[in-house]
Amino acid sequence: MVPPGLVKGENHLMGDVLVTGGTGNLGRVVCDKLREAGHEVRVLSRRVRPGQSVRGDLRTGEGIPEAVAGADTIVHLATAPRGDVEACSRLIAAVLPRTPHLIFTSIVGVDRIPLAYYAAKTECERLITTSGLPYTIQRATQFHSLVMRFFHSQRRLPLVFAPGFDFQPVDVRDVADRLVAHVAAGPRERVPDIGGPEVRSARSLAQAYLEAARRRRRVVGLNLPGRVFSTFRGGAHLSPEHADGGVTFEDFLATRF
Template sequence: MGDVLVTGGTGNLGRVVCEKLREAGHEVRVLSRRPQPGHSVRGDLRTGEGVPAAVEGVDTILHLATAPRGDAEACSRLIAATQPRGPHMIFTSIVGVDRIPLAYYAAKAECERLIETSGLPYTIQRATQFHSLIMRVFHAQRRLPLMFAPTCDFQPVDVHDVADRLVQHVDAGPRERVPDIGGPEIRSGHSLAKAYLGAARRRRRVVNLALPGRVFSSFRAGANLAPDQANGGVTFEEFLAERF
């Protein structure tokens, strides 16, 4: 099996992906701005320093790194560092990046476009929101007397389910844009808030919060959902049970 370079390998998804890749017998390098113990290689996507050397000899790049700003620029530097050899580029994106007018989502959509027009063999995998993100939304309100829940639906997916799919893409080779992956259930914000409170053993009244603007109109219209791809295996309650 060829070497795999993982950007964002110390993140929520990246740690699980690296573990599963090694279990499957892959040699894994993790791109890091600073030397790390283990299988890390030094490279900085913010400047491009060290990235050409980091990608040298790899057959597959799993681009999981993300940032509030500079996603497209980092993606461009990574693509440029692969030329002219061109390893298989696997990119994780988000369901709805082309329909929800968030700056962060627009940057992800631009990364997709850069990869699609790069000439590289590629696979783009979109996923719905992670369980951990939904939990953080409610955990941030833990000291409030009320729990506010957005009046839209979510389809949270477990990082292990997404990681399994990404490892399959490494083994299968380039497939361009593949079907989205979503969690096993589409749930209202209210029901997810109640599930969080139950797992955390807290008593709060859940107040539905209807937010204005185009972003939340897109969420209310279901642009963040993948109802035909409800193939994740871990429910929100099962995720919470491991954490409380």
């Protein structure tokens, strides 16, 4: 099925797909689903695994031109706290003048929330849209795993702090399904966001985590001054009109505990 907001186009099944970040939380699921759909998948990696990956380092550019050669579609999932813009620039430079379909996963509200990591993602979007490459940019809300890690990191504290704003966590499997559909549908530029099925207060998500982990802790609201917190409280990171994910936070937690 073609995702909401897309128009069915040429079918690109069985094409050669290169995935950056293919060993990450989202990348592993994307690669599995691409193979299930019949695609030939290569994973960009600094360490070659026979039959699974091709060598290339986005940090330095070493091996990237050879790695991208022959790829009909590139799904760019690799990310890091620093270096995203440079990596994206190197990837684009390596594929030109060829024009494979470049699929990029970004974050809902990335151009509205004043975080350095988000600013880098916004710049990557700009580089892609002005590159001349056929592209698809998919923004998603925060992953279930990110929300869980936030609460899990506080497991040794006597209290659990919950930010004073909502989340709309989405499962990587739902996002992976959307990305695989983009590979089949072909370039669609900026496509509708994908969000989790529920907009929930951080406090309610904390309680769900504690119940799943069988821990007894008091949940305390956390409110901080500043533009970042204010923007999150305003819901810039939410996409309630695109609550397309099917896996709830409780569904996700049930697979972890």
